[in-house]
Amino acid sequence: MAGRGTISGPLRRHGHLALAALMLLVWSFSSDDWAGALFLPVWVVATQLIVVGSLEAARLRRRAWLGQYLRDDSPWRRWLEGGALMVLRHQLVGALLALVLLVDLRLLSLAEWPLLLAALPALVLARHRLRRRLSRHVVAEYLPAVTRRLLVAPIAALLALAMVLAALWLPQPWLVELGWEEAITRHLAAGEGGGLLGVFERLAASAELTRQWAMQNAVERLHLATPVAVLGWLVLLLTQGAVAWAYVRLLVGAEALRREGRSPRRGPSGEPAPATDRETRP
């Protein structure tokens, strides 16, 4: 099994991650017409990927809680195990998160995509190291799920940091000494239509413009000291962290979906049996 992994190469082993990132990349740079047409399928895929990852993490959490507090023979175990309600909640949150991710990705410049793509090898490497570290401590059955769960925060933080630094360096439209309305009318691409996606894009773009306008004018007019200005910019730009977070969750979800799909054995409750994850075995 290990031989198969080395033979087929890293691309084969992590093709699902590359595929997910490629889908987002191609979609976010496709023309407006294509993007509008493919919006629904891409949204569904992104939602599903995010939901798979977050459901896995949520079930892990719930199980730990149940195992901690409830007796083995209590009927509550079954009720609280996580059913339709949990699934629905995660579907809803996942769909919204996917929407935010997709719309923000459409606005992202090409210069920031290398960061997003660089997150793939970083994710894979971090997963390997983390799994090796954890394998001595975590029950084998839960090792992959726990690894994935612990992976999201650091990778998302790193990616968010990188994107904030990139945003500090990337040029913005010059909005100093413009009125807000003027800034919006001048720099917002005046496009009618584009369907719902177009509306979301304009909405997101105007939100971003508003942020930049506010901060640029504050810095230039009030002559803020550099530390204060940097702090302000960081706080404003950290909203970009949402993109990084959603993106990493999507990747982790793709990972979970792949590994889960590989395993033929699942509990009747629909829970994955993580112990059968072949790829993550050390």
Add this chain to the structure above:
Amino acid sequence: MSESREAVTPPAGRAPARASRWRGWALSTLMVLLLLAALEAGHRVLETRSQAPLYRVIVAGESLTLEAEAHAAFSRDLERLAAEAETALAARMASWTEARLAQAFAPLEAAVPGYLDWYFSLGGSYLRLAMGLAGDPATWLEAQRQRRLIEASGIETALADLQTAHAARLAREQRAVVEAMSATLLERYAPRSVSGAEAPGVAPLTIDLDGRMDEALLTTLDARRWQAAALGGSGIGLMVGRPLARRLAAGAVGQGGRVALRALATRLGAGAARSLASGGAAAAVTAPTGPGALMVGAATTAAGLAGLVGGELALLKLQEAHQRPALEARLFEGMAEARRDAAGALGLTVSAAAVRLAEGLEAPVGRSEPAAGEARPEAYRILDRLGLTAESDV
């Protein structure tokens, strides 16, 4: 707990797993569709609630409130009309310019017979001969032409007057074209105007076409920078009058006129120099018909004075009959060319003004402003700016 069950029934576990996966996909699709439908509905509601953006357009002193669709049609019409403005202006100006040019050149043409009379007069011919013998007859002849043709006819002042009149006329015609445009637009869109009874809450986007037209007129007639004066002064009515004309006389049209004048002088000069070369100095010295023959005759035969004068006059008349039509034709040809040049220069200013007018009208309000204003940096780089502010703070 699940271990044992899975171990016992692996194929039974596979089916629910796949089913649950499909269920997940189906659920995601459903959720996305639901969200999409909800958002779409919300968008629709917002769209109908906001009743589409209203645009307020001020045309010919009337304020029209247009819906988005009518406004789009209005913009298209405006663009088309602005594009048509050039031909309209050219057509309006062409006949006037033609008439005024003819009027301006009439004294010059009228001065030609007098010049030719002098040219072929006794005194003139002797002077020509003397200058031809002394050398450099071209400059002298040019000075003569300057004095006898150009100054006598007053073409210089006439052309200068024509320039100022042309500028004023252009301004008037432009105003007329713009007003006709406004009238057309008003007539076309006044019926489509939404009665402004409702929606007092949000002020519609206002486009002051009148103001923009005035601005466009200003930018066309002046090479910008006049806005400040117009704003500080007493309005635009004054701007298109005398001061503008005075200013324009020193501008492009003035230069065009000067070029035309210079061209006129050289063109006439070329013709005259040629005529001098063929029928002037060289011929005058050697030919039997020129005054030279007279001199030779006077020196060698010493004929009677009366006969001499009579013969001289007869010879001169002969020469005049021989050369005058050609010289006259050359002069008129040069004048016609100069006139065409002047007409071309004036036409160029007209079309340039029309193009600038069209540009000023077509350019969105927001975009025409930074071109006039001072240069604005294109991009804002946080790191650079912070570095700058740090320096200035320290």
